[in-house]
Amino acid sequence: MKFFVDTADTKDIAELAATGLLDGVTTNPSLIHKSGRDFMDVTKEICGLVDGPVSAEVVALDHPTMMKEAEILRKIADNVCIKVPLTIDGLKTCKALTSEGTMVNVTLCFSANQALLAAKAGATFVSPFVGRHDDNGFDGMALIEDIRLIYDNYDFGTEILVASVRHAIHVLQSAKIGADVMTAPPAVIRSLFNHVLTDKGIAGFLADWEKTGQKIG
Secondary structure, eight states: OOEEOOOOOOHHHHHHHHTTOOOOOEHHHHHHHHTOOOOOHHHHHHHHHHHSSSEEEEESHHHHHHHHHHHHHHTTTTTEEEEEEESSSHHHHHHHHHHOOOOEEEEEEOOOHHHHHHHTTTOEEEEEBHHHHTTTTHHHHHHHHHHHHHHHHHOOOOOOOOBOSSSEEEEEHHHHTTSEEEEEEEHHHHHHHHHHHHHHHHHHHHHHHHTOOOOOO
16 A cells, blocks of 8 residues: 655655655645645645655646646646546546546545545546544545445546545555555554554663663674
8 A cells, every 4th residue: 555645745745755655645735734834835845755656736727727727737747647626527627637647636525426426537546535534524435445345346447535534443444455555644554563562672672771781882
């Protein structure tokens, strides 16, 4: 499963990219606003920090304007992935862009039927929001299971990008289901490294090593 980080904080992105475990980045207008930086500048910088896809979202709601915005965004870097909403106009834009070889991430997916439409429109990625789904009384991971089944039934090439990931259990469940990608805030990704027994093991090794009075090098 690929790991994307969901942020526009270039410091966090650089630190995670240095681990060699980061496969891409997702952003959105809210994250760009939180960064307090110019949209084009921060997107360009992010594209230089990772080799994989960097999702940059259009803000228009109609197809013609989406296409105009996409034309500007995809000139930023070769690894820009245009992010569009799962609407009729968004899927029109998706079809047009992917037909031209541009990566497209169809976002705000909340049903398996919507995911089916995104795949038929040729989406590179579809982003079902599991955390928001859970917040509203639905089972977010059941949605991922349904999409995985449908995509496998028809051998769709669209990758399932699990979004709105809230905690490590979402990551684990996504991997068990067979999602292609998950995107999570930096704090969630860092939490994957943590385990109390790892910490205790390190403390024990260091205590025993200290008793030897030795040094390496």
